[in-house]
Amino acid sequence: YIELKNIKKEYVLGAVTINAVEHCSFEIEKGELVVILGPSGAGKTTVLNLIGGMDKPTDGHIIIDGVRIDEYKGKDLVKYRRNDIGFVFQFYNLVHNLTALENVELACQICPDSLDPKTILEQVGLSERIDNFPYQLSGGEQQRVAIARAIAKNPKLLLCDEPTGALDSNTGKKILELLQKTCHETNMTTVLITHNLVIADMAHKVIKIKNGTVDEIIINNHP
């Protein structure tokens, strides 16, 4: 379902070039829960942004469902990002002048098969807070709104950048179980960046990234 072939991503800053990712190749099957591990600055967010069509690779191919998305432009790219992808950003990117419920509804409006916003906010433990604005919520509560927004789109591919970074281990576990359940029930493919090794044990596949390239891939037959 997802195939990265020899991906390279450079950032040119004046006279300096930063090789964020190079010689990066891996495959992910449909319906899999895959975890990406790696130290700070390894290139994890860069890889996730490339898979989600938020950025373009400097070289190499990204093939999703048989189509090269690195060649997408304009309308095709917008349609891919809107309909196929649910994204939980590392810094949430909530709309600050909309309530928790409105933030989730906004994502549902652009998606044909979306789920019910209130139900998803209940599932992440925020039924009491749906009419609050992001600044009235704690860090972990804001993160849970961002997770609800991505799941409610009922996407084919869910990309999560440290979705439980601001959560305590109990709350984090409940959120992961929700992701795992959604993944199984709707055959959604999930790619998740984390530093939490307990989460890595729940995944079908773990891809370890170091200095911008794949360091090791571990297959887990009984997650």
Add this chain to the structure above:
Amino acid sequence: YIELKNIKKEYVLGAVTINAVEHCSFEIEKGELVVILGPSGAGKTTVLNLIGGMDKPTDGHIIIDGVRIDEYKGKDLVKYRRNDIGFVFQFYNLVHNLTALENVELACQICPDSLDPKTILEQVGLSERIDNFPYQLSGGEQQRVAIARAIAKNPKLLLCDEPTGALDSNTGKKILELLQKTCHETNMTTVLITHNLVIADMAHKVIKIKNGTVDEIIINNHP
């Protein structure tokens, strides 16, 4: 050195009142490294904001170095926040149109006994990136700039809100060792919110907060 006496903090949202913190009392000695643990939404950030003078309690006393800071107004409050406190916010709050070095220098300019910005950025592992802007850095790299900015002020009291949330365990450990070292050498008091139980073991004291109040206090004689 720090004494919280029966602290209460309410947020009034129209007809609803949220009791973020109530009946919260504890003491912290000078030079101690204290960790605050608790689930998402427990009131940890609220307590840290109150100690740092970023917000006012609804009721109760906050006494730092024998002075009631909850009664501070205007100039006294600004002086307290500038000279005594180093703050690592949960969402970094870096100035986006300044480089990493300029962000740290800005904090040093307002402080009489500040340390050398370049040296501190080197100690957090960013000597190659000091001339980059926040958007050019990864999540963990931005967090390390925020940590360097707080330490470089050479404050009496360092308040950190999940300072290693975006870091892998190796990078996180190096940062904590830096904080522990700074704490010992300069007799700086450090209060640190975290979900990482390994960090809690490094502290002199652990304060567990649940539903807005102190649930348990653990003293650790050999951190």
